[in-house]
Amino acid sequence: MSIVVSIPGVDKTHWWIEQLQVLLPNWTIRPIDDPGDAEAVTYAVVWKPATGAFLAFPNLKAIVSLGAGIDHVLADAELPRRMPIIRTVGTDLTQRMREYVALHVLRHHRDMPTIAANQRERRWKPLVVPPATGRTVGVMGLGNLGGTAASTLAALGFETLGWSRTRHDIEGVTTHAGKAEFDAFLARCEILVCLLPLTEATTGILDARLFARLPRGASVINAGRGAHLVDDDLLAALESGQLYHATLDVFHLEPLPSEHPFWTHPQVTVTPHIASLIDAPTGSRIVAANIERFEATGHVEDLADAGRGY
Helix, strand or coil: CEEEEECCCHHHHHHHHHHHHHHCCCCEEEECCCCCCHHHEEEEEECCCCCCCCCCCCCCCEEEECCCCCHHHHCCCCCCCCCCEECCCCHHHHHHHHHHHHHHHHHHHCCHHHHHHHHHCCCCCCCCCCCHHHCEEEEECCCHHHHHHHHHHHHCCCEEEEEECCCCCCCCEEEEECHHHHHHHHCCCCEEEECCCCCCCCCCCECHHHHHHCCCCEEEEECCCHHHECHHHHHHHHHHCCEEEEEECCCCCCCCCCCCHHHCCCCEEECCCCCCCCCHHHHHHHHHHHHHHHHHHCCCCCECCCCCCC
């Protein structure tokens, strides 16, 4: 029984191997580029694997995505058909995301970018903003991460809206579903949070057309995927005043190139893909439990639907 691990960065790969080996002592766990007996490999634990990486393993039973999204696995044009893909989610990741969303929604709500700019100019200018009950926040994507984030915002007192492909019922959150209800949802979002999965339907969803349907002066937070955002459309919306500020945690190319205008734009906050960053000590426990469960039963709760893309 053998598991291979593939994560950008040799040190990270070995960190995960060490953690997993403690939890799965009866398994052989090796880097994907040094797998030993390829026929013995039955699981691959990966983040952004190389195209064709899985073809060397004829007895592969499942791929484990080191994250809630599986788009980085589906990006492999040579992915074996009908290969089970297991997502990695858990209370630690959910807690990290709810912290990130709450932090940056509150930053936008209390206009902290202006406060920070005033400090740099030594300008004493108290700002009056409404309480959270007077601010409407919308969350796109109501899965494990998005649903918890929406509940957290509602608990803080924000009038909280949610939108997703299918209907969800979340206490304290007014939910919308499908294309028919999308415009009504957007029209009320003073702060919009994107936590959608990346699919063919959601690629480029944060574009000029969407921004135009938000209230003028709205803010946007993208902690979903970089490909959700049309960069030039965001810059144009900020320039025109249709949008006030954006917080971006994910990008088309990561690390974000040093010459990209987001780095220096006064109305953009850049964070380096840390909203729900998974670490080996915590994540390995989730991965190990899922592998053991899948090995025993052929099913886990976090099994993705490759057809839907999440």
